[in-house]
Amino acid sequence: MAPRIGVFDSGFGGLTVLRELKTSMPEADYLYFGDTAHLPYGAKSVRTVAKYAIASARFLESRGIELLVVACNTATALALDEIKSAVRIPVIGVVEPGAERAASKSKARRAAVIATEATVSSHAYSRALEKLGLEVTEKACPLFVPLVEEGWVEHPVTENVAHIYMDDIFGNGATHPDVLLLGCTHYPLIRPLLRRVVPQHIEIVDSAESTATKVVGQLGSQSDAGLPGQLRCYATDSTDKFRRLGEKFLGCPINNIELVDIES
Amino acid sequence: MAPRIGVFDSGFGGLTVLRELKTSMPEADYLYFGDTAHLPYGAKSVRTVAKYAIASARFLESRGIELLVVACNTATALALDEIKSAVRIPVIGVVEPGAERAASKSKARRAAVIATEATVSSHAYSRALEKLGLEVTEKACPLFVPLVEEGWVEHPVTENVAHIYMDDIFGNGATHPDVLLLGCTHYPLIRPLLRRVVPQHIEIVDSAESTATKVVGQLGSQSDAGLPGQLRCYATDSTDKFRRLGEKFLGCPINNIELVDIES
Numbered sequence: 126m127a128p129r130i131g132v133f134d135s136g137f138g139g140l141t142v143l144r145e146l147k148t149s150m151p152e153a154d155y156l157y158f159g160d161t162a163h164l165p166y167g168a169k170s171v172r173t174v175a176k177y178a179i180a181s182a183r184f185l186e187s188r189g190i191e192l193l194v195v196a197c198n199t200a201t202a203l204a205l206d207e208i209k210s211a212v213r214i215p216v217i218g219v220v221e222p223g224a225e226r227a228a229s230k231s232k233a234r235r236a237a238v239i240a241t242e243a244t245v246s247s248h249a250y251s252r253a254l255e256k257l258g259l260e261v262t263e264k265a266c267p268l269f270v271p272l273v274e275e276g277w278v279e280h281p282v283t284e285n286v287a288h289i290y291m292d293d294i295f296g297n298g299a300t301h302p303d304v305l306l307l308g309c310t311h312y313p314l315i316r317p318l319l320r321r322v323v324p325q326h327i328e329i330v331d332s333a334e335s336t337a338t339k340v341v342g343q344l345g346s347q348s349d350a351g352l353p354g355q356l357r358c359y360a361t362d363s364t365d366k367f368r369r370l371g372e373k374f375l376g377c378p379i380n381n382i383e384l385v386d387i388e389s
Numbered sequence: 390m391a392p393r394i395g396v397f398d399s400g401f402g403g404l405t406v407l408r409e410l411k412t413s414m415p416e417a418d419y420l421y422f423g424d425t426a427h428l429p430y431g432a433k434s435v436r437t438v439a440k441y442a443i444a445s446a447r448f449l450e451s452r453g454i455e456l457l458v459v460a461c462n463t464a465t466a467l468a469l470d471e472i473k474s475a476v477r478i479p480v481i482g483v484v485e486p487g488a489e490r491a492a493s494k495s496k497a498r499r500a501a502v503i504a505t506e507a508t509v510s511s512h513a514y515s516r517a518l519e520k521l522g523l524e525v526t527e528k529a530c531p532l533f534v535p536l537v538e539e540g541w542v543e544h545p546v547t548e549n550v551a552h553i554y555m556d557d558i559f560g561n562g563a564t565h566p567d568v569l570l571l572g573c574t575h576y577p578l579i580r581p582l583l584r585r586v587v588p589q590h591i592e593i594v595d596s597a598e599s600t601a602t603k604v605v606g607q608l609g610s611q612s613d614a615g616l617p618g619q620l621r622c623y624a625t626d627s628t629d630k631f632r633r634l635g636e637k638f639l640g641c642p643i644n645n646i647e648l649v650d651i652e653s
Contacts (some may be wrong), residue, residue: 162392170626170627170630172627173627263647267538268535268536270535271534272532281549282546282549282553285546362433362434362436363433363434363437
């Protein structure tokens, strides 16, 4: 029988992770939860992010998922242990797979991580990368999410902002990371732009693909002879907006969205 | 006895309104509520904004305020009537005072309004200005809030973004507004920058001063011989962050901040 996988994010960004999961395991059924009434998590505190993430995780657990992917860097960085304690199913976050991927690509053993303010403040990526023997430079890029949501993924302003942020990392000749890890699920949408801005010898990696690989490893290899699975989405704010923005992130139509309230 | 006035906003922006209120009525006691766990409201739906705004208004009412100022354009635009129905005290929003100020300044009887996506979609400013006999051009400027929160209030990127947004309004020779109304409490912080970008004959106005005037009118003239009143702040997310960012908006130290939870 096809597995039933829950994917949780503060909004739409986690759909970039879901896209990779669907490629790796098309036969699975997916339940995607976007906590759009409380987004963005990126500038909020540990206490607040943990509260929302746990409520969302319990909602998905109550819908019968057998594994939960926390496809939100901020929620993973701030609250993965709390989420794991709050549910009885296995939980996979995006920080460790992302760090492992960066480590596998870095010859210099030095990585740069860009993420939201909250993810950077948590130093979750630093800890994960240092455990793998890498030196780390972290940089918060709080304008990238609103620029992506404005639809300016190929825009001179975004390129200008990217130059300012990237100069902070790579303009300093003293450190020489050779890998740039995208520590926020919105950032893959500006990957082509970042490719132009970042020095050519720097490899750009994100967590989506390596997270999908980890999920496949955890669930064991499935028969891929079956029919493609179902996708059901839950949002805590406007389902219309979820559909409109979500389809950009997922790259295909979303038909099945339900409005839910996790506060009552 | 000094009045006890409640001021509500999704975050810090409403402190620009509080600043005007303190200038107009320094002897009043102020209770400021920043719903920072749910900010920003600007891209959320009517249902969600109304729910948070009502919970916040009831919290302030329970603390004994005699008048509530909704110092958040989005909450006023989307949910002023719902807030009024939910509490027993008088409620003043920022949209009407802002529209009245714009109308008093416009000779051409044409105003442009810039605001968040949700405020623009509600057309609350259009309705208020049209009632006063003005033609209206509305424009959502979703990047201004994150740019202000990044601290880039005098920055080439913000100026570039402002040119792009303002060209959409004033680049079209067919319409000639002579007033620009700042329909978001974050925008007064980039008013000097907007002054450079917007054609010189355009008058820039915001709601803060006219809202303060309306509050004074409603409460009647107070003795100003008394001592300055107290300020007490409530936030639904990190009080440290509230203090740090809030002091920029208020322009003076904030000592008295309490973390509250309006969801339980």
